[in-house]
Structure formats: C-alpha cells, structure tokens
Amino acid sequence: MECIISLERLAPSQHGQVKYASAFVDETIEDITLEDGTLRIVHHSPKGNEGIEAQVNRLIDRFSKGDFGFKESILFENKGPKPYNGDIIAELAERKIIKVLEPGLFIFREPFSSLMRFMDYAFVTKVAGRFDVKEEHYPAVIHSETLNKTNHFTSFPEHIHFLTHLREDLDVIEAFSQSVRDLGGWRLSDPLSLDETMPKPKFTMNPSTCYHCYEGLQDEVLEGDGVVVSAISKCHRFESKNHSDFGRLLDFSMREIIFVGKPDFVKENRLKSMEYLKELAAEWEMDSFMEIANDPFFTNDFQTKASFQRNQEMKYELRLTIPYLDKSIACSSVNFHSNTFGNAFNIKMGKRPAVTGCVGFGIERWAFAFLSQFGLNEADWPAAFREQYEAWKQKSL
Structure with missing residues (x-):
C-alpha cells in the first residue's frame, strides 16, 4: 500500500524532520520519499492507510505546535x-x-x-x-x-539499542540452546519471549x-x-x-x-x-x-x-x-x-x-x-x- 500525505501545514524547513520521524510510526514501512512537500509511504500495515496517516498527522501536529520560529544563521x-x-x-x-x-x-x-x-x-x-x-x-x-x-x-x-542477555538460569539457557538446535539455527522470525528468557536491560x-x-x-x-x-x-x-x-x-x-x-x-x-x-x-x-x-x-x-x-x-x-x-x-x-x-x-x-x-x-x-x-x-x-x-x-x- 502507498499512503500519500501533504505537509502543507509545516514550514519547508521542517519537512525533512517529519520524514525522518515518520520512519518510526510503523514497523511495516518499507520506503518513505519526500517530494514537493508530499510524503509517500510504502507499507503493509494492518492499520491501513488511515492508520498510517493518523500516526503521521500526530507528528505533524507535534512539529507545527506553537509559533516559535527557528533562528537560522x-x-x-x-x-x-x-x-x-x-x-x-x-x-x-x-x-x-x-x-x-x-x-x-x-x-x-x-x-x-x-x-x-x-x-x-x-x-x-x-x-x-x-x-x-x-x-x-x-x-x-x-x-x-x-x-x-x-x-x-x-x-x-x-535511537536506543538495548543490551540484554539470557537469564542466569540453567533451565532457561539450556531450553534456549535446545530450541535453536531443534529449529536448525537462529531465525529472526522464531518466537522468543523476552520477559521469560531475558532480564530488563542494565x-x-x-x-x-x-x-x-x-x-x-x-x-x-x-x-x-x-x-x-x-x-x-x-x-x-x-x-x-x-x-x-x-x-x-x-x-x-x-x-x-x-x-x-x-x-x-x-x-x-x-x-x-x-x-x-x-x-x-x-x-x-x-x-x-x-x-x-x-x-x-x-x-x-x-x-x-x-x-x-x-x-x-x-x-x-x-x-x-x-x-x-x-x-x-x-x-x-x-x-x-x-x-x-x-x-x-x-x-x-x-x-x-x-x-x-x-x-x-x-x-x-x-x-x-x-x-x-x-x-x-x-x-x-x-x-x-x-x-x-x-x-x-x-x-x-
């Protein structure tokens, strides 16, 4: 699906920042382009175009809030x-x-x-x-x-990359290792319960x-x-x-x-x-x-x-x-x-x-x-x- 959103409510100097932030509104987004004040977002979100547009409009509201102006030099x-x-x-x-x-x-x-x-x-x-x-x-x-x-x-x-590890629990460590072995290797799509196997990142x-x-x-x-x-x-x-x-x-x-x-x-x-x-x-x-x-x-x-x-x-x-x-x-x-x-x-x-x-x-x-x-x-x-x-x-x- 392709969602097309106008940025006419924003100053041109803010278009790039909205494009940047829009990449984070849905993990199914595949591509974002900005041309002539219009965002084109390619995605396969179950929320559909209406859901993507609603999220981006939240960002537009955020970036357009108030009349602060930007000092440029x-x-x-x-x-x-x-x-x-x-x-x-x-x-x-x-x-x-x-x-x-x-x-x-x-x-x-x-x-x-x-x-x-x-x-x-x-x-x-x-x-x-x-x-x-x-x-x-x-x-x-x-x-x-x-x-x-x-x-x-x-x-x-x-921006944050969290670091964690398997819990210090022999049963958890061995079960994790065995599940990867049974599946023939690590796959990103394999189910993995972070709450059960990994502690809150320190x-x-x-x-x-x-x-x-x-x-x-x-x-x-x-x-x-x-x-x-x-x-x-x-x-x-x-x-x-x-x-x-x-x-x-x-x-x-x-x-x-x-x-x-x-x-x-x-x-x-x-x-x-x-x-x-x-x-x-x-x-x-x-x-x-x-x-x-x-x-x-x-x-x-x-x-x-x-x-x-x-x-x-x-x-x-x-x-x-x-x-x-x-x-x-x-x-x-x-x-x-x-x-x-x-x-x-x-x-x-x-x-x-x-x-x-x-x-x-x-x-x-x-x-x-x-x-x-x-x-x-x-x-x-x-x-x-x-x-x-x-x-x-x-x-x-």
Missing part, C-alpha cells in the same frame, strides 16, 4: 572545487572497498579504513591538540542509569562519546578553570528506514573534544574549536558551511526544545556537501549544554555545577563526504590533504 561557508560528482557509495561497493551488510551497517576496507584513521589523527593533532587535552578511552556500552541521567530516554528514545549501546566523560567525572570537584578531554568511541543509533540515507550509520566512530568547567572556559574553548574547524575545512578545500542547528528531539515539546537550542545558539553543525545528491550532511557538531550535565552528574566547580560543551567528528561521515567531493583518485585530492595523508602513512609504517 550560517556562520561561515567554504567553497570547494568538488571535482568528483559520482555515486561514491556505489563505486566503493563495486570496488569492494566497503561491504554493505545492510543499510547503515558497513565493513570498511582499504583505502577507506586508512582514510578514517588518518582523519582521526588529523582531528586530534589539528584541533584537539591545540588545547591542553587529556586522552581517554571509553567502552561501546553504557549503563542504562547513566543514559537516564542524560535524559536520552525521553529526548531520543527511538546496559545499552552508547549513543554518544561524551556521556562516558560525564559519568567518569561524577561527584568530582574540578580544579582551575576546567578540563578538556578527548576520546573516540563506537556509537550506535537505530534510525529505522533512515539508515538508507547517505551517512546514517547504525554503528559509527565519533571523536569528541569535551570541555567541562567554568562557563567562560567552556564558551571560549568552544569558540576556538569553531575557528579550528573553519581552518581545517578551508585547508582541505572541503565544500562546506557551518550553521545553527538543533537536535532531532523525538518528544511532544520538540518545538520548544529545538527553538531554545537555536535561539540560544547551543548547537552548530559543520555540513559537508555531497555533490551527486545535491545536498549536505552534518559531519561535525559544536555543542553547549550549560549546566545540564554538571547538575545531572554532580560535577562541581567549587560550589557551583560545572558547565559542559563538546565538539564531535563523525569519522565515517567525514571520509564519505571527502570522497564524494574528490573521488578515489588521489591525484585529484587537494595538495595539502594529499601531503598530510602521505606523511601520515609514512609515519604509520
């Missing part, structure tokens, strides 16, 4: 040469440089894997290294209680690198003006049919630089990091721009939260152009959280809660965007980037 732009205009995902897959296991889940091979490692090295040396930074290493899983303190369960519940996959930093500083009183921490970790976000969009990965690598301390310390370092990002984009001749942005809150008060973020300029995104799609994707974000996490984790500067901010680099997205602009032929890469990449390869041998 581009902080800087860099025009790059963009010599390549091919479908880079298709070329990488055809040349077996990436293996697509399913939408959003890839295996990366050379030279893409080397490009990722080089870019992370560059982010550390060219941006993080310009601060008095401490390197940390984080796990890919996080306590559910920690995630609860960040309000992730209420702001982005659709852990989830980590959706963001910086959460572990705040967890690690819990109940501490920091000295001086604050601390700067850098770490890279695997992050995981479930995005339903949106994983078919360019750059939306189920499992991805995120380098972050995290500022925790006094308000002026965090704000000043955040501004410096934006300048360093601007310098890097220009040095690598990346076609890009930085703009005020908001998180894709999945809540009834979306408009209030999103407008507050934009009007207070709490989130900026560096977006890199994808020429063959004639669009851009967010590859870095620069965030200010005020004292939200300082309060949540009881991190103090003297007697006052610390404030926090962070700069994030989506490693795979940066690599995909770079190759989408310059292709796989290194002779077409910008001279500065090529020289730095070759020097890094020699150093890494």
Whole structure:
C-alpha cells in the first residue's frame, strides 16, 4: 500500500524532520520519499492507510505546535572545487572497498579504513591538540542509569539499542540452546519471549562519546578553570528506514573534544574549536558551511526544545556537501549544554555545577563526504590533504 500525505501545514524547513520521524510510526514501512512537500509511504500495515496517516498527522501536529520560529544563521561557508560528482557509495561497493551488510551497517576496507584513521589523527593533532587535552578511552556500552541521567530516554528514545542477555538460569539457557538446535539455527522470525528468557536491560549501546566523560567525572570537584578531554568511541543509533540515507550509520566512530568547567572556559574553548574547524575545512578545500542547528528531539515539546537550542545558539553543525545528491550532511557538531550535565552528574566547580560543551567528528561521515567531493583518485585530492595523508602513512609504517 502507498499512503500519500501533504505537509502543507509545516514550514519547508521542517519537512525533512517529519520524514525522518515518520520512519518510526510503523514497523511495516518499507520506503518513505519526500517530494514537493508530499510524503509517500510504502507499507503493509494492518492499520491501513488511515492508520498510517493518523500516526503521521500526530507528528505533524507535534512539529507545527506553537509559533516559535527557528533562528537560522550560517556562520561561515567554504567553497570547494568538488571535482568528483559520482555515486561514491556505489563505486566503493563495486570496488569492494566497503561491504554493505545492510543499510547503515558497513565493513570498511582499504583505502577507506586508512582514510578514517588518518582523519582521526588529523582531528586530534589539528584541533584537539591545540588545547591542553587529556586522552581517554571509553567502552561501546553504557549503563542504562547513566543514559537516564542524560535524559536520552525521553529526548531520543527511538535511537536506543538495548543490551540484554539470557537469564542466569540453567533451565532457561539450556531450553534456549535446545530450541535453536531443534529449529536448525537462529531465525529472526522464531518466537522468543523476552520477559521469560531475558532480564530488563542494565546496559545499552552508547549513543554518544561524551556521556562516558560525564559519568567518569561524577561527584568530582574540578580544579582551575576546567578540563578538556578527548576520546573516540563506537556509537550506535537505530534510525529505522533512515539508515538508507547517505551517512546514517547504525554503528559509527565519533571523536569528541569535551570541555567541562567554568562557563567562560567552556564558551571560549568552544569558540576556538569553531575557528579550528573553519581552518581545517578551508585547508582541505572541503565544500562546506557551518550553521545553527538543533537536535532531532523525538518528544511532544520538540518545538520548544529545538527553538531554545537555536535561539540560544547551543548547537552548530559543520555540513559537508555531497555533490551527486545535491545536498549536505552534518559531519561535525559544536555543542553547549550549560549546566545540564554538571547538575545531572554532580560535577562541581567549587560550589557551583560545572558547565559542559563538546565538539564531535563523525569519522565515517567525514571520509564519505571527502570522497564524494574528490573521488578515489588521489591525484585529484587537494595538495595539502594529499601531503598530510602521505606523511601520515609514512609515519604509520
């Protein structure tokens, strides 16, 4: 079945966010397209078109609630040469440089894997290294209680990958093993009672690198003006049919630089990091721009939260152009959280809660965007980037 829904009640700037959120209204949805202000949803839901339309209209009501308006501003732009205009995902897959296991889940091979490692090295040396930074290493899983303190369960519940295990019960473990053996192997369609065989999840996959930093500083009183921490970790976000969009990965690598301390310390370092990002984009001749942005809150008060973020300029995104799609994707974000996490984790500067901010680099997205602009032929890469990449390869041998 195909359900067609007009988005005329919404501003054009909100159409993409409604399309994104609509992927979560029914698990039978097979495809969603947006064209000329109209959503086309292919599905086989027992609710029929009326049921799908009713769910999407709930989202439209949510996104159109109130007259808040969005403050929009581009902080800087860099025009790059963009010599390549091919479908880079298709070329990488055809040349077996990436293996697509399913939408959003890839295996990366050379030279893409080397490009990722080089870019992370560059982010550390060219941006993080310009601060008095401490390197940390984080796990890919996080306590559910920690995630609860960040309000992730209420702001982005659709993203969460829960982790659990078979109950510590010999009968349950042996019965599960025997049932799989009897059926000839594991099948996704096989019935499995989570309540009977698995406990409530104590852990989830980590959706963001910086959460572990705040967890690690819990109940501490920091000295001086604050601390700067850098770490890279695997992050995981479930995005339903949106994983078919360019750059939306189920499992991805995120380098972050995290500022925790006094308000002026965090704000000043955040501004410096934006300048360093601007310098890097220009040095690598990346076609890009930085703009005020908001998180894709999945809540009834979306408009209030999103407008507050934009009007207070709490989130900026560096977006890199994808020429063959004639669009851009967010590859870095620069965030200010005020004292939200300082309060949540009881991190103090003297007697006052610390404030926090962070700069994030989506490693795979940066690599995909770079190759989408310059292709796989290194002779077409910008001279500065090529020289730095070759020097890094020699150093890494």
